[in-house]
Amino acid sequence: MKYVITPEGVLEGITVVGILALVTIILEMAPVLIGFKKSEYKYKIPLLICVNIVTNGILNLILNAYFIQYGFTYFVLELAIVLVEGVIYYLAIYDISFNRALSVSLIANLFSAVVGVFLLLLLGV
Structure with missing residues (x-):
């Protein structure tokens, strides 16, 4: 089957990836702030946002580019993200x-992965 990339499809993909990154940032904010609460480093939130935009964007691009379903490959990619972050x-x-x-x-x-997968299942995506 041949896929045709349209400007609308690209915009929709960027929008979905952006929404997923935003949800991830919101979900990961509490664990990061609690986990690093004793640290004197004052740029925790900007760091969290930048790191998650990059890692979540790469994850979603890989998942969508290779049509990867949530399974073993997703688990391996999430482990790589844990290590990188x-x-x-x-x-x-x-x-x-x-x-x-x-x-x-x-x-x-x-x-964020558990809540994200639950939300995707709940929405029927």
């Missing part, structure tokens, strides 16, 4: 341990 948080937030950064990333991403 954990490393970024560790490098950016100077007064936390690597274990703390990775734990917060895991909890935040697990929370």
Whole structure:
């Protein structure tokens, strides 16, 4: 089957990816703020937003480009995101341990993935 890319389809795809990124940022904000509450680093929210725009955008582009369903590949991609975000948080937030950064990333991403999949199932997407 041949797929035709139209400007409307591209705009719709960008809109969906943007909405998914926004929902992810909102869902991950509480775990990140709670997990890093003892840190003196004052740019936690801008860091969270930037990191999630990039990682969530890449995740959704990969899922859509390769027509990947939610399954093992999705699980592997989410684990990669946990690791990437954990490393970024560790490098950016100077007064936390690597274990703390990775734990917060895991909890935040697990929370947003579970809620996100539930919402997708609820909406019938």
